[in-house]
Amino acid sequence: MDPIVPEAQKRFGVSYAVTDTGLELPVIDVTHPAFAIAPTDAELDALAAAFQEMMARQRDATEEQLAALRSMLEGSILGRGMLAGSGTFLTGLDTYLMKLGPDNLGAYASDLDRQIARALGPVSMRMRLQNVTAFMAEALGPALDSAPGAPLHLVNIAGGPAIDSLNALILVRQDWPSALSGRPIHIHVFDQDTAGPAFGARALKALMEPGAKLHGLDVTFTHVRYDWRQTDTLARALSSLDLERAVWAASSEGGLFEYGSDEEIVANLRVLRECGNGGTVSGTVTRDGGPAAASPRASFFATIPRTLAVFEALAAQAGWAVDRSIVVPYSIDVRLR
Numbered sequence: 001m002d003p004i005v006p007e008a009q010k011r012f013g014v015s016y017a018v019t020d021t022g023l024e025l026p027v028i029d030v031t032h033p034a035f036a037i038a039p040t041d042a043e044l045d046a047l048a049a050a051f052q053e054m055m056a057r058q059r060d061a062t063e064e065q066l067a068a069l070r071s072m073l074e075g076s077i078l079g080r081g082m083l084a085g086s087g088t089f090l091t092g093l094d095t096y097l098m099k100l101g102p103d104n105l106g107a108y109a110s111d112l113d114r115q116i117a118r119a120l121g122p123v124s125m126r127m128r129l130q131n132v133t134a135f136m137a138e139a140l141g142p143a144l145d146s147a148p149g150a151p152l153h154l155v156n157i158a159g160g161p162a163i164d165s166l167n168a169l170i171l172v173r174q175d176w177p178s179a180l181s182g183r184p185i186h187i188h189v190f191d192q193d194t195a196g197p198a199f200g201a202r203a204l205k206a207l208m209e210p211g212a213k214l215h216g217l218d219v220t221f222t223h224v225r226y227d228w229r230q231t232d233t234l235a236r237a238l239s240s241l242d243l244e245r246a247v248w249a250a251s252s253e254g255g256l257f258e259y260g261s262d263e264e265i266v267a268n269l270r271v272l273r274e275c276g277n278g279g280t281v282s283g284t285v286t287r288d289g290g291p292a293a294a295s296p297r298a299s300f301f302a303t304i305p306r307t308l309a310v311f312e313a314l315a316a317q318a319g320w321a322v323d324r325s326i327v328v329p330y331s332i333d334v335r336l337r
Contacts, residue, residue, distance in 0.1 A: 098121070132333055144183075
């Protein structure tokens with residue numbers, strides 16, 4: 001697919017793929033310096049203070065000032081995504097754009113876009129992507145080493161482009177160089193959206209080109225239209241994979257554990273538990289407290305904040321236990337076994 005808006009300043013060692021609308025975007029690779037992020041506590045404190053100040057101004061703003069703000073956001077690709085997700089959810093591709101970072105946005109972006117990308121929310125998204133990717137790779141490496149030739153299945157629920165799954169493969173190949181060779185690898189994306197997974201499939205293709213990070217591997221990418229309220233779809237698809245004989249990991253970064261109800265989370269985790277032993281589930285839970293608590297709910301996304309203890313209780317109902325957790329500004333990033 002030829003880009004309508006090509007990336008004019010491509011970085012060495014970075015792959016690129018095209019969205020359905022023709023934007024050529026870099027493929028996020030958390031092992032590349034262009035995407036790695038490690039803010040200090042002082043830097044996060046400064047971003048949090050700036051966020052609190054912005055929230056205070058918004059609470060005190062007049063209708064005319066709020067209308068002017070909306071007009072500014074409508075002129076920004078990141079701002080339009082935020083407005084479209086107000087009171088509901090940020091799409092997979094809009095979330096992906098937030099994760100690129102200010103220096104990786106192309107000619108389609110404005111100065112406001114880069115300002116948004118430097119803010120606390122997008123920084124937290126980039127941190128959670130790194131954490132979830134690391135959780136997956138840390139579990140997969142030893143499991144793959146102990147099961148040579150077994151298929152690898154990565155199950156991604158509401159992951160849009162599934163960039164966490166792609167980065168898990170990049171990390172495993174970096175840290176366990178031979179673990180992925182000689183085995184079929186399958187990425188299964190269960191998402192109601194189509195644009196995010198379509199970009200993810202092209203991103204995988206770019207990563208498999210000669211010289212790219214996943215060249216030489218046998219990887220397929222399948223998208224299943226999925227409403228997580230209807231878990232029969234997930235159960236049918238997973239039952240055909242014979243996960244008992246495979247190495248597998250599931251993830252939902254910025255998805256099910258952030259937006260799903262208690263009942264929906266438990267139902268999906270039960271399906272995963274029933275389909276095969278030995279796998280892990282990594283994902284992100286919106287924090288109860290922290291910066292998200294200062295957000296006027298109608299102006300942001302319909303996430304459901306939870307404490308770690310509350311989420312642990314939900315996971316336990318479905319037969320899972322949290323074995324890793326990291327707190328970032330907006331989320332608690334978790335791995336379940």
